[in-house]
Amino acid sequence: MTGRARMSQPSDQELMLALKAGDRAAFEALYRRYRDRLHAFLVRYTGDPATAQDLFQETFLRVFRDRARYEPRAAFATWLFTIARNLSLDSLKKPAAKPVQSEAAIQVVPDPAPDALQGLERREADTALRRALTSLPEDDRAILLLSRFEGLRYSQIAEILGTSEGAVKVRAHRALQALRRVVKA
Amino acid sequence: MQCQDAQSLMTAYIADEVTSVERRDLEAHVVGCACCHEELAGFRQAWDCLVRWSVPGPDVRIEQELLARVEGERVTARPRIRPFAAGTAALAGALLSIVASSFLPYERAFELCRQALRKFDLFPGLPDSTLFFIAGALYGLIPLLLIGLVSGHLMGGRAPRFQGTVTGLAFAILITPYVLIVCSALPGTFTAAILAGIGLGALPGATGGFWFGAHAWRPAR
Numbered sequence: 001m002t003g004r005a006r007m008s009q010p011s012d013q014e015l016m017l018a019l020k021a022g023d024r025a026a027f028e029a030l031y032r033r034y035r036d037r038l039h040a041f042l043v044r045y046t047g048d049p050a051t052a053q054d055l056f057q058e059t060f061l062r063v064f065r066d067r068a069r070y071e072p073r074a075a076f077a078t079w080l081f082t083i084a085r086n087l088s089l090d091s092l093k094k095p096a097a098k099p100v101q102s103e104a105a106i107q108v109v110p111d112p113a114p115d116a117l118q119g120l121e122r123r124e125a126d127t128a129l130r131r132a133l134t135s136l137p138e139d140d141r142a143i144l145l146l147s148r149f150e151g152l153r154y155s156q157i158a159e160i161l162g163t164s165e166g167a168v169k170v171r172a173h174r175a176l177q178a179l180r181r182v183v184k185a
Numbered sequence: 186m187q188c189q190d191a192q193s194l195m196t197a198y199i200a201d202e203v204t205s206v207e208r209r210d211l212e213a214h215v216v217g218c219a220c221c222h223e224e225l226a227g228f229r230q231a232w233d234c235l236v237r238w239s240v241p242g243p244d245v246r247i248e249q250e251l252l253a254r255v256e257g258e259r260v261t262a263r264p265r266i267r268p269f270a271a272g273t274a275a276l277a278g279a280l281l282s283i284v285a286s287s288f289l290p291y292e293r294a295f296e297l298c299r300q301a302l303r304k305f306d307l308f309p310g311l312p313d314s315t316l317f318f319i320a321g322a323l324y325g326l327i328p329l330l331l332i333g334l335v336s337g338h339l340m341g342g343r344a345p346r347f348q349g350t351v352t353g354l355a356f357a358i359l360i361t362p363y364v365l366i367v368c369s370a371l372p373g374t375f376t377a378a379i380l381a382g383i384g385l386g387a388l389p390g391a392t393g394g395f396w397f398g399a400h401a402w403r404p405a406r
Binding site for chain 1: 230
């Protein structure tokens, strides 16, 4: 993004303040900015696309309904992922919740490997890795996803999880270590 | 740096969450340690493998459903009153009005109003109680307009008109005892006219002041 383009686009905080003042278009702008990221996070975190879709809607609805509670000092992404993670935890605690590791969720995206056998091996390795990821404890999984895919800092993740930055650092290492063992195998 | 320390930093290193000193020490260690070099490559491989897990965007149907649900929600922001801010603004307005009336008493303001109307030959048959009402309105309108401008500017766009209305009402309550005391020598109708003027002047002063302060008088970004 160029400097000029960045200047012309309102920040997340500005959009949230506009939404607080009743501007519905600001909500749609925030939605379009975060829709893919949030949806991908929820699919990877819950391991179930159907549950993820419900949570996706609920998260954005919660953003809309709780807009008055948003404080500009907090980064919008941190607030959004906190809501998403809390709703996901509630959903996973319900007895009727679908199990993590649904086959649909860990489906491997076709890989353009030159050699068919090599491609198959790589897909199997990826599937095993994703299965390992979805079997991690919820917080460890959230830390890895937020750090790897969302590029959030450990301090932001600590805020989302309600823990310390040091704890995030330790858990992130433990989680990647578990995945590394799968890759090594 | 020991191998154990180096390996405990590897995830943070890959995620760019180490300090410059940690980075330098780890890199120096890995260059000279084949075991840690291999470990780091393993961590990086796992980290890189993750990114191949691509997820398609949400279904269009989900998006339509969500936006329809949002459409059904109440859009206007619920005005939230800030009692402390309203109380402080009302008190400041009352003090300002009292200071103004000590420099220019209500009776003097009434005289000035009458002279001004005579000078410009306006409303010749206006009763004295109406003139007291007009004079009183100025003691409500001007202080609250000034205080509202400052308060609205400081508070930003937080339901300024609602906040202004509450401030105006609180001001009217606060100023009443003072007006009753200083106007005790005046006939009751005149005192009532001054009070009504102050109250009715305070409301547009406060709401207008808060609104302008919140919307028009904002620093350039």
